[in-house]
Amino acid sequence: MSKAIRFSRTGGPEVLELVDVDVGAPGPGEATVRHEAIGVNFIDIYFRTGLYPQALPSGLGQEGAGTVEAVGEGVTHVKVGDRVAYAARPNGAYAQARNVPAGILVVLPDNIGFETAAAAMLQGMTVQYLLHRTAHLKPGDTVLWHAAAGGVGLIACQWAKVLGVNLIGTVSSEEKAALAIEHGAAHVINYKRENFAEKVRELTNGEGVSVVYDSIGKDTFTGSLDCLKPLGLMVSFGNASGPVPAFAPSELQSRGSLFLTRPTLVHYVARREDLEATARSLFGVIASGEVKVAINQRYRLQDAGHAHTDLESRKTTGSSILLPH
Numbered sequence: 001m002s003k004a005i006r007f008s009r010t011g012g013p014e015v016l017e018l019v020d021v022d023v024g025a026p027g028p029g030e031a032t033v034r035h036e037a038i039g040v041n042f043i044d045i046y047f048r049t050g051l052y053p054q055a056l057p058s059g060l061g062q063e064g065a066g067t068v069e070a071v072g073e074g075v076t077h078v079k080v081g082d083r084v085a086y087a088a089r090p091n092g093a094y095a096q097a098r099n100v101p102a103g104i105l106v107v108l109p110d111n112i113g114f115e116t117a118a119a120a121m122l123q124g125m126t127v128q129y130l131l132h133r134t135a136h137l138k139p140g141d142t143v144l145w146h147a148a149a150g151g152v153g154l155i156a157c158q159w160a161k162v163l164g165v166n167l168i169g170t171v172s173s174e175e176k177a178a179l180a181i182e183h184g185a186a187h188v189i190n191y192k193r194e195n196f197a198e199k200v201r202e203l204t205n206g207e208g209v210s211v212v213y214d215s216i217g218k219d220t221f222t223g224s225l226d227c228l229k230p231l232g233l234m235v236s237f238g239n240a241s242g243p244v245p246a247f248a249p250s251e252l253q254s255r256g257s258l259f260l261t262r263p264t265l266v267h268y269v270a271r272r273e274d275l276e277a278t279a280r281s282l283f284g285v286i287a288s289g290e291v292k293v294a295i296n297q298r299y300r301l302q303d304a305g306h307a308h309t310d311l312e313s314r315k316t317t318g319s320s321i322l323l324p325h
């Protein structure tokens with residue numbers, strides 16, 4: 001048996017219920033993972049509210065770290081007792097234990113703890129592919145990264161610095177600004193107080209940036225396009241303020257033949273070799289100390305709703321995890 005968070009209707013944090021579930025034996029190709037820590041991510045809120053559709057009732061959560069307790073038929077790359085972590089699909093990580101397709105599991109190096117893995121697999125692998133694969137950045141390039149003091153954001157500030165990329169971050173408070181700078185952002189803009197597109201022009205001598213990483217969506221999309229230099233790349237990778245409204249492709253042309261992509265982690269780690277390479281790259285920068293994972297909020301599993309309230313009301317900084325025991 002396992003305690004798990006389930007929801008049977010979409011809505012606010014109150015729809016999340018703690019229930020007892022029978023985990024059962026793992027099926028062919030599956031492994032049972034007993035979690036030591038569980039990642040909380042903004043995508044969990046999209047599923048809970050119904051922005052991302054999900055058959056109900058359902059579990060929630062896409063990221064966890066723990067120990068393999070059992071393996072099903074045909075599973076070869078993990079064994080009972082292995083320390084493992086996973087991110088990105090299927091929902092159901094908010095649980096003490098669960099069965100997952102073994103193909104999504106990565107064995108943890110000894111120097112990566114469970115809490116760090118649960119906090120960083122999803123957010124850190126996202127930063128990895130966004131910086132290394134979605135865009136082709138060179139040292140000296142300048143990018144704009146929204147929500148720079150969030151979970152994804154604080155990892156991005158540090159990793160961009162490692163690559164010699166100047167990251168201009170946006171944040172909503174002075175406390176968050178200080179945190180982003182402390183983690184390596186070259187400049188920070190408080191987008192509640194300042195017009196971020198005007199400020200980006202000022203900081204780049206009117207030129208604009210090569211890439212904008214926009215996870216805010218509705219509230220920032222048009223302003224983000226205004227920050228790009230000709231042939232620049234708009235990376236729209238989230239909707240924290242709501243989905244981006246429909247727009248005409250001519251908006252890209254009039255601003256200088258811009259490029260637009262709407263990527264998601266699951267496609268970048270769909271092939272086993274990409275998952276392993278992306279995770280290895282992440283574990284490498286964590287082990288070297290170049291990227292420190294800021295776990296700034298810890299909650300008990302039964303307090304998942306509280307974790308959601310804090311995340312969606314912009315109270316959190318860095319990463320949040322749930323502790324199942």
Ligand code: NDP
Nearest residue numbers: 041042147150151152171172215237238239241264265314
């Ligand atoms: P964060 O810790 O970054 O939290 C979201 C932040 O967004 C808030 O702290 C807040 O920062 C900012 N924000 C701006 N407007 C709003 C709003 N209206 N409501 C709530 N927050 C707002 O979350 P994560 O690190 O988990 O995720 C960051 C983003 O990256 C999310 O949009 C997520 O969906 C996306 N993502 C996309 C992936 C992909 O592959 N496409 C994978 C992983 C994450 P501030 O107060 O400073 O404005």
